[in-house]
Amino acid sequence: MKRRHTFLLSMLCFGFAFFYIPILSMIVYSFNASRLASVWGGFSTKWYVSLFSNKQVIDALILSLQIAFVSACIATILGTMAGIALARFTKFRGRLLFSGLVTAPLIMPEVITGISSLMFFILMAQWVGWPGQRGFTTVTLAHITFSMVFVTTIVQARMLQSDRSIEEAAMDLGSRPWQVLRDVTLPVIFPAIMSGWLLAFTISLDDVVITSFTTGPGSTTLPLLIWSKVKLGVTPDINALATLMVGTVAIGVLIAGIVMHRAERRRQHDEQMAFRANG
Amino acid sequence: MxxxxxxxxxxxxxxxxxxxxxxxxxxxxxxxxxxxxxxxMSVATKTSTAPPFSFGGDYPLINLQGYVRAVSDTLYFRSFITSLVSAGIATVFCLLIGYPMALALTRVSKSWRNILLMLVILPFWTSFLLRVYAWMGLMGKSSWFNVGITKIWNALVPAGWAVDFMPMMHSNFAVVLVMVYTYLPFMILPLYASLERLDPTLDEAALDLGSRPWQVFLDVTLPQSIPGIVAGGMLVFIPAAGELVIPTLVGDAASPMIGRVISDQFSSARDWPMASSIAVVLLVLMVVPAMIYGHFQAKAEGSK
Structure with missing residues (x-):
């Protein structure tokens, strides 16, 4: 038993070294004064300065955040609707096709989603004259479509775990179906909806392949800008950009972790108090 | 009213x-x-008009040429093989690294576990593109990592095998390595979820009855974690097989993966019907593992 633990723990250390050494190396080299990736030319923050004075980068970041925000909100609404529908309505016409449509985007290779969306937009423009040009709208539409199914998966799983008897009780007490939905179901699945939104936002913010197919001239998102630079090789300003992104995410995850930990502690505390009061 | x-x-x-x-x-x-x-589009005919395809008229209504080429042309055939083999090897390595990690996560104390799980998920929230890029920095021929590996190699092998640097970039090796790196969290999380549910008293019972730890693993732990292995395997294999970003950045242009072939046929060659035919063949190949996954999922749901 002892020996097995040693093996497992050393694998764990190896795994985390594997995860984090490349990222740490990238962070260290973002402070490298030398332009060459291999030579350490002393400490410098000049790549950060050049990054912040680069209008292209700032514009791309703003566009990416806009697309991610709009697409995450719409994807969350549509995805939640689909998740509730699939979890609560076991029989309706076309349910099999519907559940297939919700699963298929998850396993569709991105490059195929990309070319199918692009051909769709080009042919639609030819047949009905819409969309006139590709850019913000087409990218957002494509992002909504492939991120809403992730929201559906999360919401559906939460719905299947949740206790239906509360909904039935509300129904018995005379609530209308949509009132039950608003007052009982939605609050119960709210954490799932939030994590769905966060996932949709991240997926949109991170996407390269589908964006590269559905975007048009003048609409360059941050991943597309990085993509076009990275294809040419390693540059120090991308190291700086990467460091900032990793730092932002790490702080976000840390805050989320602390908030969740506190909420959990409070819940446990409340439960104990309730238990004592009843006992 | x-x-x-x-x-x-x-x-x-x-x-x-x-x-x-x-x-x-x-x-x-x-x-x-x-x-x-x-x-x-996969049965249309390529033309030089805009958009570059046509049905009927001077051209056959259903043109299966794309499919014939997709399965018979050695270029496409090799790309399919390269993709499936690379994705398969990456899946096996993810399992070999991810399984002990997931098992170790179930053995550490509760407070450590949450922190370590967060560290597994953290790279997933950072940009995929930048995680690939991080390895481009490491694998380049004059990076500290490459120099270090080269020194170790030269110290270990006979003088005749000494190299100036490790040719890591732009190879299928690089593609598999980066795939393992980027997809490892997808393997660890479902494995952890299925291992965490296991009852530790079963292990203890087997040990008390005289099994060696290794036998306990093979007879008790491993069979019960098969749903997790299948789920993790699918989550790695399916996106890896259709991958476009990794092969474009660190792959060997001479033996492209199928995702890159589809993209090149579509954008550079402007052969929409050919790109669509390859896409449909790839999807058919994807449906088989997805159905195996669905089968296991249904079985796991049924046994609950």
Missing amino acids: GGKRLSGWFDRRGWSDVLIAAPYIWLLLFFLLPFLIVVG
Whole structure:
């Protein structure tokens, strides 16, 4: 038993070294004064300065955040609707096709989603004259479509775990179906909806392949800008950009972790108090 | 009056109709229709018009040339093989590294476990592109990592095998390495979820009855974690097989993966029918593992 633990723990250390050494190396080299990736030319923050004075980068970041925000909100609404529908309505016409449509985007290779969306937009423009040009709208539409199914998966799983008897009780007490939905179901699945939104936002913010197919001239998102630079090789300003992104995410995850930990502690505390009061 | 009728309809069944219809119509329009366009395009004929395809008229209504080429042309055939083999090797390595990590996560104390799980998920929240890029920095021939590996190699092998640097970039090795790196969290998380549910008293019982730890693992732990292995395997294999970003950045242009072939056929060669034919063949190949996954999922649900 002892020996097995040693093996497992050393694998764990190896795994985390594997995860984090490349990222740490990238962070260290973002402070490298030398332009060459291999030579350490002393400490410098000049790549950060050049990054912040680069209008292209700032514009791309703003566009990416806009697309991610709009697409995450719409994807969350549509995805939640689909998740509730699939979890609560076991029989309706076309349910099999519907559940297939919700699963298929998850396993569709991105490059195929990309070319199918692009051909769709080009042919639609030819047949009905819409969309006139590709850019913000087409990218957002494509992002909504492939991120809403992730929201559906999360919401559906939460719905299947949740206790239906509360909904039935509300129904018995005379609530209308949509009132039950608003007052009982939605609050119960709210954490799932939030994590769905966060996932949709991240997926949109991170996407390269589908964006590269559905975007048009003048609409360059941050991943597309990085993509076009990275294809040419390693540059120090991308190291700086990467460091900032990793730092932002790490702080976000840390805050989320602390908030969740506190909420959990409070819940446990409340439960104990309730238990004592009843006992 | 009209408002009352409307709210009455909404109360009875309208709200459920709206709930179903809105996402349904969205997916029909923006997912199924584009997909049907790909299927239709796969039997069209390439032309030099804009858009570059045609049905009927001077051309055959159904042109299966794309499919014939997709399965018979050695270039495409080799790309399919390269993709499936690379994705397969990456999946095996993810399992070999991810399984002990997931098992170790179930053995550490509760407070450590949450922190370590967060560290597994953290790279997943950072940009995929930048995680690939991080390895480009490491694998380049003059990076500290490459120099270090080269020194170790030269110290270990006979003098005749000494190299100036490790040719890591732009190879299938690099593609598999980066795939393992980027997809490892997808393997660890479902494995952890299935291992965490296991009852530790079963292990203890087997040990008490005289099994060696290794036998306990093989006879007790491993069989019960098969749903987790299948889930993790699919989550790695399916996206890896259709990968476009990794092969473009660190792969060997001489033996491209199928995702890159589809993209090149579509964008550079402007051969929409050919790109669509390859896409459909790839999807058919993807459906087989997805169905195995669905089968295991259904079985796991049934046994609960």
